[in-house]
Amino acid sequence: MDDQQWFAEQFAQHRPRLRSVAYRLLGSPTEVDDALQEAWLRTTRADPATITNPVAWLTTLVGRVCIDMLRARQARREFFGATWEPLVSEYGDPEAASLHTDAVGIALLVVLDSLEPGERLAVVLHDMFGMPFEQVAAVVGRTPAATRQLASRARRRLREHASQPGAGLPAQRRVVDAFLAAARAGDFDALLALLDPDVVFRADHGRRARLAPAVLTGAHAVAARAADAGPRFARLCAPALVNGLAGVVARDRSGRLVAVVGVAIRGDRIAAIDLILDPDKLPSGPMVGSAPHHQILDSFR
Structure with a gap:
C-alpha cells in the first residue's frame, strides 16, 4: 500500500469525527469542506512512518487548519453577522440523522463564535473530543499551562451564556409548536408562559438592513415582539430540525428558505431564540413552501 492510499483509508475511516471537530470549530458546512480538503492536501507532505496514532494525528492536522482559518476570519471580520451556518432538515427526513451528526445547538454556536480562536480550539478539542492539553497546546502554539x-x-x-436543551426532541417540538400557535394568534399571555424569564432573542441580518431588533432580552420584551410580528411571520413557518434541535423554517413558494429559527429550551421553556435572515447563511436546497419572499420581509417591518 502506498502512502496516499494509506492516508486515504485513514481519512475515510475517521471522516465523521474530523467533520464534527471542524464544524464545532468553524460552524460552517462550506468551511468544513474547505478545511477537510486542505487537511487532505497537507497529508501529501507527511510521512506515515512517523505516525503512531492516526486519529490523533488527523485531528491535530484538522485543528491546525481550522485555527488558521479562524485567525484569518478574525482578521477580516466586519460588522455584519456571525460566521456560522445552521444545519436544517425536515422532520422525518431519512438523511436528517447524518446531517445533524456534526451539529451543536445554535445558542452554543453563538457563544463559541464569540471566543478567541485559541479559546475555541482549546475547549472544543479538549472538552468535546478528549484531546490532551499537550496535543492541543501544539495546535494553539501555547504551553500546556497556557492552553x-x-x-x-x-x-x-x-x-454564562450557553443554554443546553433540557428535554428530548418530542418535548422540544411540543414547546416549539405551542410557541408557533401562540405567535400566530398574537397571544401575549400564552407566549409569556412559554418563555424563560431571562430569554434572549437574537436576529442575524448579515449585510441586509435590520428588519427586526438585533437583540431582545427578557420574557416580556420577547413575548411582546412575538405577539406583534407573529400573526404575520408565524403563519409562514413550519417546524424543522435546526442543528439537531426542534426549530422553525420560513419558506417561499419556490421552496427557498428565507429564514431559520433556532430554539434552545431549558426545562419546558424557551431560553434562546436565534432568527437567521442572512441569505449567505441559509441552506439552498429545494423545499416546499407557501409564501413569497417579500411577505417574509414585510412581516418584520
Missing part, C-alpha cells in the same frame, strides 16, 4: 487557561476562560463563557 488550560484558554479552555478555562472558554468554559466560563459557555456556562
Whole structure:
C-alpha cells in the first residue's frame, strides 16, 4: 500500500469525527469542506512512518487548519453577522440523522463564535473530543499551562451564556409548536408562559438592513415582539430540525428558505431564540413552501 492510499483509508475511516471537530470549530458546512480538503492536501507532505496514532494525528492536522482559518476570519471580520451556518432538515427526513451528526445547538454556536480562536480550539478539542492539553497546546502554539487557561476562560463563557436543551426532541417540538400557535394568534399571555424569564432573542441580518431588533432580552420584551410580528411571520413557518434541535423554517413558494429559527429550551421553556435572515447563511436546497419572499420581509417591518 502506498502512502496516499494509506492516508486515504485513514481519512475515510475517521471522516465523521474530523467533520464534527471542524464544524464545532468553524460552524460552517462550506468551511468544513474547505478545511477537510486542505487537511487532505497537507497529508501529501507527511510521512506515515512517523505516525503512531492516526486519529490523533488527523485531528491535530484538522485543528491546525481550522485555527488558521479562524485567525484569518478574525482578521477580516466586519460588522455584519456571525460566521456560522445552521444545519436544517425536515422532520422525518431519512438523511436528517447524518446531517445533524456534526451539529451543536445554535445558542452554543453563538457563544463559541464569540471566543478567541485559541479559546475555541482549546475547549472544543479538549472538552468535546478528549484531546490532551499537550496535543492541543501544539495546535494553539501555547504551553500546556497556557492552553488550560484558554479552555478555562472558554468554559466560563459557555456556562454564562450557553443554554443546553433540557428535554428530548418530542418535548422540544411540543414547546416549539405551542410557541408557533401562540405567535400566530398574537397571544401575549400564552407566549409569556412559554418563555424563560431571562430569554434572549437574537436576529442575524448579515449585510441586509435590520428588519427586526438585533437583540431582545427578557420574557416580556420577547413575548411582546412575538405577539406583534407573529400573526404575520408565524403563519409562514413550519417546524424543522435546526442543528439537531426542534426549530422553525420560513419558506417561499419556490421552496427557498428565507429564514431559520433556532430554539434552545431549558426545562419546558424557551431560553434562546436565534432568527437567521442572512441569505449567505441559509441552506439552498429545494423545499416546499407557501409564501413569497417579500411577505417574509414585510412581516418584520
